[in-house]
Amino acid sequence: xxxEPTERTSATAPKPAPAELRAEAGSTCQAPDxxxxxxxxxxxxxxxxxxxEAIADGLPHQFDRxxxxxxxxxxxxxxxxxxxxxxxxxxxxxxxRVPENHALHSALACLEDEHDRDGASLVEIIxxxxxxxxxxxxxxPDMLGYMLRGFFDSxxxxxxxxxxxxxxxxxxxxxxxxxxxxxxxxxxSGHPRCCRQSIVTLRKAREGADLCRDCAVARPxxxxxx
Numbered sequence: 001x002x003x004e005p006t007e008r009t010s011a012t013a014p015k016p017a018p019a020e021l022r023a024e025a026g027s028t029c030q031a032p033d034x035x036x037x038x039x040x041x042x043x044x045x046x047x048x049x050x051x052x053e054a055i056a057d058g059l060p061h062q063f064d065r066x067x068x069x070x071x072x073x074x075x076x077x078x079x080x081x082x083x084x085x086x087x088x089x090x091x092x093x094x095x096x097r098v099p100e101n102h103a104l105h106s107a108l109a110c111l112e113d114e115h116d117r118d119g120a121s122l123v124e125i126i127x128x129x130x131x132x133x134x135x136x137x138x139x140x141p142d143m144l145g146y147m148l149r150g151f152f153d154s155x156x157x158x159x160x161x162x163x164x165x166x167x168x169x170x171x172x173x174x175x176x177x178x179x180x181x182x183x184x185x186x187x188x189s190g191h192p193r194c195c196r197q198s199i200v201t202l203r204k205a206r207e208g209a210d211l212c213r214d215c216a217v218a219r220p221x222x223x224x225x226x
Contacts (some may be wrong), residue, residue: 032183035170037193038090041082042159048074049152055129056148060141068129075126081191083115089185090170097173104169111166114158121151
């Protein structure tokens with residue numbers, strides 16, 4: 001008799017593929033709009049850039065703790081989650097759909113490099129803002145202003161390029177099934193998002209799959225869990 005496989009630890013367990021996540025969800029959205037989610041997140045990130053610019057403009061004479069606290073919250077969760085969505089779900093789908101010699105391949109590699117650089121800056125900015133919030137002052141305002149401006153300038157260019165090139169390409173080449181996989185990945189992530197669910201509903205849900213099962217635009221998944 002076959003024995004039950006031992007459970008993998010979280011450190012070694014492979015990441016589920018989009019198709020596996022669709023099976024776990026138990027339902028498939030009939031009208032997925034993951035690209036709309038990405039565009040909404042880009043809009044939020046542009047607002048974050050405006051917020052960081054306002055903080056930088058206030059230095060050295062003014063430092064608004066409340067603005068800094070909002071910025072830290074978005075920097076800690078929203079930005080890394082957006083990068084994961086692109087690198088682990090969107091970019092692989094695009095690479096699968098465009099020819100090997102398509103210029104998008106090198107463009108996506110450049111965007112991933114920018115994610116790495118911005119991710120490193122992110123850690124330093126969060127630490128600097130947290131320190132300033134705790135102390136109520138900025139010991140080196142020139143350095144903080146330089147860090148903030150470098151980050152939001154890079155982010156604005158990055159977002160503008162994705163809006164002009166990546167998302168229009170995704171609109172063209174991704175299939176309905178691709179969009180469903182992408183939506184399911186989002187709902188199974190640690191930060192589920194849906195254009196048809198309110199933020200309050202999303203935050204109250206135990207997990208994204210629960211929302212998908214009860215959603216009016218969901219239908220039973222064709223792939224059953226094994």
